[in-house]
Amino acid sequence: MPENATPLLDIAGLTKRYPTGDLALTDVSLRVPPGQVMALIGPSGAGKSTLIRCVNRLVEPSSGTVVLAGEALTTLSRGALRRARRRMGMIFQEYALVERLTVMENVLSGRLGYTGFWASWFRRFPRRDVEEAFRLLDRVGLAHMADKRADALSGGQRQRVGIVRALMQDPALLLVDEPTASLDPKTSRQIMRLIVELCEERGLAAIINIHDVALAQEFARRIVGLRAGRIVFDGGPDTLDAAALTSIYGEEDWSRTIRRLETEENVAETVA
Amino acid sequence: MSATNAGTAGFDAAAAARAWRPPPLIESPLLRYAVYLGALLYVVLGVVTVEVNWTRAAEGMGRAAGFLSGFFPPDFVSKGDDIFEGLMESLTMTVVSTALGIALSIPVALGASRNLAPLPIYLFCRAIIAVSRTFQEIIIAIVFVAMVGFGPLAGMLTLTFATVGFMAKLLAEDIEDIEAAQAEAVRATGAGWFSWIAWSVLPQVKPRLIGLSAYRLDINFRESAVLGLVGAGGIGDTLNTAFDRYEFDTAAAVLLIIIAIVLVCEYTSGWIRRKVQ
Amino acid sequence: MPILERAGGTPEWKRRTTAQDLMVWTGWLAGVALAVACFQFISDRTIWAFVWDAPQQGADLVSRMFPPRWSYADQLWKPLWDTINIATLGTLIAILFGVPLAFLAAHNTTPSVLFVRPVVLFIIVASRSINALIWALILVIILGPGVLAGILAIALRSIGFIAKLLYEAIEEIDPSQVEALRASGASNPQVLAWGMVPQVMPAFAGISVFRWDINIREATVLGLVGAGGIGMQLEASINTLAWPQVTMIFILILGMVAVSEWLSARVRHAII
Structure with a gap:
């Protein structure tokens, strides 16, 4: 891991306390170098979702700083924040497509930050945006679905549209929130593989929130474990052992989980 | 099996982009323009045939102020x-x-x-x-x-x-x-x-x-x-x-x-x- | 006894304790007593001799109403067209004003919860509480008799109706679709146009058509x-006791309402 390189994303001392008084994140510091695919694991309620939403300020952090490619995000004005958000593509658990718009419209909505209101209202996007949209849709095998309504798609197809929408923003960083939680195991693997491949092709960094430890281990190059709002593990996928899992999730007989992971990986290799 | 390889080899994104139009609300162009035209025609006809006595309305506008002031203060008692x-x-x-x-x-x-x-x-x-x-x-x-x-x-x-x-x-x-x-x-x-x-x-x-x-x-x-x-x-x-x-x-x-x-x-x-x- | 506490909400067919039984019967008794007392009040203000006469009066009325005066229809086409215009143009005006009001009133789109929202809610309530007929009564005094007063009366009554149902629909939209657009750097108007408008479109169409259907009846x-x-023709015919004309008017209203109901069912089907 090129830990010494200038980080793309630099989170320092990030704390989030909700108005209800719940402390979601406590003093989280994290550096993500360019092009690194990182998995964020941890039990439900550990603050994974809050952490990535604090990066693009869908959730306002209470204190701490977030710096993206040299720009401090936490102090930006509204307009500047909108411009900064264009560099961060987000992928959601329940896909969060606008269901009554077509696939193509959903994909083009990734360009809204670059397009004026009336142009977007009349769906007049620059030709090269539409071309790029078709190229990416073709890349994920959905070019023939361009004019289908988003709610007519299957879960895996919707998530691929969600990925393309995020890529349309021409981002430097992908924020991925539980991309596979609503998908079956096979589709989950396909989606994870697609995200990782696209990140490699385009040199994108990604923070992927994920429940499934096996998927995280298989696809991410770095794993960060979050527990009760604090980072308790940070290392390569091969260093994630029973002790680490216990520190993240609490006491449990992890030996069988780890054995299962190994066999699953073997199966995956033979299938692939 | 990988979804990433599903893209067809000879796909021409530029041509597809040239051909792409935002999908209209009503599929058939004939029906679409018929509906637009019909709606427009109706509104025009409807508005034109509304007979309004503008002089009376203008007079009323003048009186409206007095009429509305007659509302205040509301009188709950005398009746x-x-x-x-x-x-x-x-x-x-x-x-x-x-x-x-x-x-x-x-x-x-x-x-x-x-x-x-x-x-x-x-x-x-x-x-x-x-x-x-x-x-x-x-x-x-x-x-x-x-x-x-x-x-x-x-x-x-x-x-x-x-x-x-x-x-x-x-x-x-x-x-x-x-x-x-x-x-x-x-x-x-x-x-x-x-x-x-x-x-x-x-x-x-x-x-x-x-x-x-x-x-x-x-x-x-x-x-x-x-x-x-x-x-x-x-x-x-x-x-x-x-x-x-x-x-x-x-x-x-x-x-x-x-x-x-x-x-x-x-x-x-x-x-x-x-x-x- | 905790069971007793729940007496009001306990479904009737379940076995109750004696005390609950007593309460339920007392409730029914009180309800019936109230209705009887109210009926007594009405009965005191009724000349029952007329009422005992009612069957005869009714038969008399029917015999005078038939056959309808078919030739009178020739004079009714223009008023019928006016009636349709009152309903349709009134609904259109109400949509024009009601839609912005709905967005100002909905919790998730209002510019200010403290100032704008209460004002708009008051406008909505005032518009809804007053029947179109009472609005018409006031407008006729101001504008003079005629179609214009009718259109505005329908519009004034419908603004609140459309705004209320629409703002409830806006408050129920899926927030994740909106969040996704916000995360891509879209501006507020773009989030509204791309994330919210498509979601409330079916509700909007349904509400408008529903109100138009009601307005056709009100306009009569x-x-x-x-x-x-x-x-107007109805009033004139009743005042001159021209019952065959009244029947003719009723037939036309019946036809118009049937057509409007069919049309609104078609439109609702097409849009949703």
Whole structure:
């Protein structure tokens, strides 16, 4: 891991306390170098979702700083924040497509930050945006679905549209929130593989929130474990052992989980 | 197997982008322009054929200020007895017609449910509903006033009739949607028709019955406030008289009372409906 | 006894304790007593001699109403057209004003919860509480009799109706679709146009058509207070006791309402 390189994303001392008084994140510091695919694991309620939403300020952090490619995000004005958000593509658990718009419209909505209101209202996007949209849709095998309504798609197809929408923003960083939680195991693997491949092709960094430890281990190059709002593990996928899992999730007989992971990986290799 | 390799080799994104148009709301262009043109034509025709006496309207605008200032301050006192009488008529009318209407609507609803009633009864009950829903309450009130004379009884009958149509239609829809399995299970025990209704149909539609009743109570009060315009009693009578005699301050008082009671009714019926669901 | 506390909410068909039974019966008794007392009040204001006469009056009325005066229809086409215009143009005006009001009133789109929202809610309540007929009564005094007063009366009553149902629909939209657009750097108007408008579109269409259907019925009686439409002919015919004409008017109203109901069902089906 090129830990010494200038980080793309630099989170320092990030704390989030909700108005209800719940402390979601406590003093989280994290550096993500360019092009690194990182998995964020941890039990439900550990603050994974809050952490990535604090990066693009869908959730306002209470204190701490977030710096993206040299720009401090936490102090930006509204307009500047909108411009900064264009560099961060987000992928959601329940896909969060606008269901009554077509696939193509959903994909083009990734360009809204670059397009004026009336142009977007009349769906007049620059030709090269539409071309790029078709190229990416073709890349994920959905070019023939361009004019289908988003709610007519299957879960895996919707998530691929969600990925393309995020890529349309021409981002430097992908924020991925539980991309596979609503998908079956096979589709989950396909989606994870697609995200990782696209990140490699385009040199994108990604923070992927994920429940499934096996998927995280298989696809991410770095794993960060979050527990009760604090980072308790940070290392390569091969260093994630029973002790680490216990520190993240609490006491449990992890030996069988780890054995299962190994066999699953073997199966995956033979299938692939 | 990987989805990433699914892209076709010779796909020309540039050509596809050139060909792409935002999808229109209506697929067929002929129909689309026909609808647009028709809508435009209608609006133009409609606006053009509205006969407006602009001089009269302009005059009225001048008078509107004076007219509206006549509303202030609202006068609750000098015609207090009339207002009280009208209000009592409206309220009693509302209570009786809602209670009676609901009681009558239940058999009509049962009869208007295709899954319960034989065809002749079904058609008869549907006819009652259709007549009651087609005509505005005011028109029905005119007929009842002609039959039983002026006064709150005509209003009460009108609202009862309207309540039956409203409740029976919505209830019947609900009854037709009940879960057949539950109804079948009760029937399988060998229950008679009445106990079958009481044990399988009623429990399923009861929350909706209560919710609709609360909603209808609300509507009935609103309607009772206008039935007076055709002589069917209630606070509308008081309001109409006030307008006829140019007692705009009294009219304002009546309007405020109506708004206040409607608000109370709406909040209560909303509360009941939330409570039931 | 905790069971007793729940008496009001306990479904009737369940077995109750004696105390609960007593309460339920008391409730029914009170309800029936109230209805009887109210009926007594109405009965005091009724000349029962007229009522006992009612069957005869009714039969008399029917015999005078039939046959309808078919030739009278020739004079009714224009009022019928006016009635349709009152309903349709009134609904259009109400949509024009009601839609912005709905967005100002909905919790998730209002510019200010403290100031704008209460004002808009008051406008909505005032518009809804007053029946179209009463609005017409006031407008006829100001504008003089005619179709214009009718259109505005329908519009004033419908604004609140449309705004209320629409703002409830806006408050129920899926927030994740909106969040996704916000995360892509879209501006507020773009989030509204791309994330919210498509979601409330079916509700909007349904509400508008529903109100138009109601307005057709309401427009038939506005003429009674001079606000134009077929109600004017109805008023005149009743005043001159021309019952065959009244029947003719009823037949036309019946036809118009049937057509409007069919049309609105078609439109609702097409849009949803």
